[in-house]
Amino acid sequence: MSDIADMLRDGDPPPAETSLDEDDRLKPSFVRAVLDHVEDGEAEAARALVRPLHPADIADLFELADRDERAPLAAALGELLTADALSEMNDYVREDIVDVLAPEQVAVFASALDTDDAVAIIEDMDRADQQAVLNALDPEDRAAIEEALSYPEETAGRVMQRDLVAVPEHFTVGQVIDMLRDDGDLTTDFYEIFIVDPLHRPIGTCQLSWVLRTPRDIAMADVMQRDQTLIPVDMDQEEVALRFQKYALISAAVIDPGGRLVGMITVDDILHIVQEEAGEDALLLSGAGDGDINEPIRESYVARVRWLIANLFTALVASTIIYAFGAAIEKMVALAVLMPIVAGVGGNAGTQTLAVTVRAIATNQLTSSNTRRAIVRELRIALLNGLTIAVIAGVGVTLWFGILHLGFVIAAAMTANIVIAGLAGVAIPVTLDRLDQDPAVASSVFVTMITDSMGFLAFLGLAVASGLVSL
Incomplete structure (x- = not known):
């Protein structure tokens, strides 16, 4: 200073x-x-x-x-x-x-x-x-x-710019250049010129570099590119960003329901949208609301506490399962020691699958045409992960407690819970998406409930079913 x-x-x-x-x-x-x-x-x-x-x-x-x-x-x-x-x-x-x-x-x-x-x-x-x-x-x-x-909110109509350059198709390159130089009311920041028909519907685009390199007497209709990506005014901004990414766009025309040109969206607007949407999905998965450090404390409290309350009630499902096996746990303290491991590893496996699935849905990588393949893929990954963790956990538990039977039980429970977690991590967000609900909003609550409750049920149920302990 x-x-x-x-x-x-x-x-x-x-x-x-x-x-x-x-x-x-x-x-x-x-x-x-x-x-x-x-x-x-x-x-x-x-x-x-x-x-x-x-x-x-x-x-x-x-x-x-x-x-x-x-x-x-x-x-x-x-x-x-x-x-x-x-x-x-x-x-x-x-x-x-x-x-x-x-x-x-x-x-x-x-x-x-x-x-x-x-x-x-x-x-x-x-x-x-x-x-x-x-x-x-x-x-x-x-x-x-x-x-x-x-x-x-969050549609193309909200983020588009109204200031653009549009010319009729009969204009020559020379006329366009003269207009750009003489019209003081035109916007100063643009990347391409839109060519419109008499009803103001976009029929093509022309980059500024093409205009500068083309003789003045050539008609714009002979220079323009007729294939263009048109953005409906009511399209969700996340879908707009995906189109820009897919087609490597610098700018795009926005049209109203009648097909008339009403604005344009440029890539600098899209950068903000991509950042906003990516952060939004990550925060929704955690139930942290907007997750902004400048957000008022009251708003942050309200956004977060409702998900914690929801987690409290879903945790009661797992607690009910533990209570049902209370007698078995009393007979073998090792069960109480090992239960959190089964649930915790399953929860992490479910979170991994959930994050991948939500991202795939958000980026249009996961659609109705490849959902089955995605589910099978995640189940195969979950099975491989489950078997790997099962071997490590089974050997470790056997050596630590000296009970071979307990090692087999936790290995089987680990495998089952990780496979269930993989299925839940992909099935829940896909189901919510099919129901036109945001898969990032509630998926984590359901996945956590399933991995915790199924982890406890698999471990304690196998312990009782195998004769390791009795109720």
């Missing part, structure tokens, strides 16, 4: 490199220096530190600040808090900032952003505040954002 303070005393703002570590993360000393200046009422000193930063780094600064420090920081930075910085922020952090801004300020930010980024800022606001922001927008921006908000 002393180096940064020395630079300020010398009158020179610190270069951005001094604020970042080798992993391009803001240094704790830099963050603390900015916040100390804000706390001391030295707004200009804070702005001098922050001014060299990229908008994404400014967003990180707000995320690293405590919740009660964010409003004073926003007030101190003033014009350095730009629309680009706001769009880069974590959702919860952005909500904190938007809550302290006047609707007119939010409207200024929204009008400076692409429609999809503006919607991300406005969509989570209270209804009254949202309406106040919309009223402060100019009619064109307001109409575009209201249209986007009319589509369901």
Whole structure:
């Protein structure tokens, strides 16, 4: 912090490199220096530190600040808090900032952003505040954002950009180039030009590189690529991301139910979706809610405790099985010692299969055409794993307790439970998916219940059935 303070005393703002570590993360000393200046009422000193930063780094600064420090920081930075910085922020952090801004300020930010980024800022606001922001927008921006908000969340309509370049098929390359140069209202960020028919339906695309390399008198209809991937406006954003991945797209046209061009989605939007969806599935499997460290404590509590309550009730199934074999356990303490091993290894095996299956469903690798093959594959893997663990556990238990019979019982129980875990790990998410339910939401609860209860039942049942102990 002393180096940064020395630079300020010398009158020179610190270069951005001094604020970042080798992993391009803001240094704790830099963050603390900015916040100390804000706390001391030295707004200009804070702005001098922050001014060299990229908008994404400014967003990180707000995320690293405590919740009660964010409003004073926003007030101190003033014009350095730009629309680009706001769009880069974590959702919860952005909500904190938007809550302290006047609707007119939010409207200024929204009008400076692409429609999809503006919607991300406005969509989570209270209804009254949202309406106040919309009223402060100019009619064109307001109409575009209201249209986007009319589509369901996490669909192509919410994430698409309305600003694009579309030309009629009779245009020549020269006419397109002249239009791009002369029309000051066109968007400045685009990768390809869409060619449309008189009803504004996309009939082809043309990359900018093709336009630059083609003689001016050639018609766009002779240059364009007619085969294109069209995205329905109501398509789920996860499916949109899969199409971009499958067909290696840079951008794609979004069409309404009538086939008319209404927007486009670009690959930078998809990167955010891929990150969001991947993290979402992992967190849903664990029952951790949004899993965001900036999420309010109350929301995190509500999201997590309901799954813990569900686990409590499913654990009662396993406890009931243990209670039924209580007399047998009393006669051989070794059974109580070994039960958690059988259940624990089975649970881990089920979790492995579950993670693979949920990912395969999410990426469209697992469909109705190959479900049977996937189940057989996982059962074969589970059997191999079960036999391997059974040999290790059986030999270990025999040597430790000196009871050969007990070694065979735990080996058989291990094999059975791991095979059951493999079947449950693939069958449960597939079944939920067929029922149009998110397989990541409840699969882990059911798999845990099955592996625990079946592990106890297999181990204690085999012990009794084989005559090792009696009830």
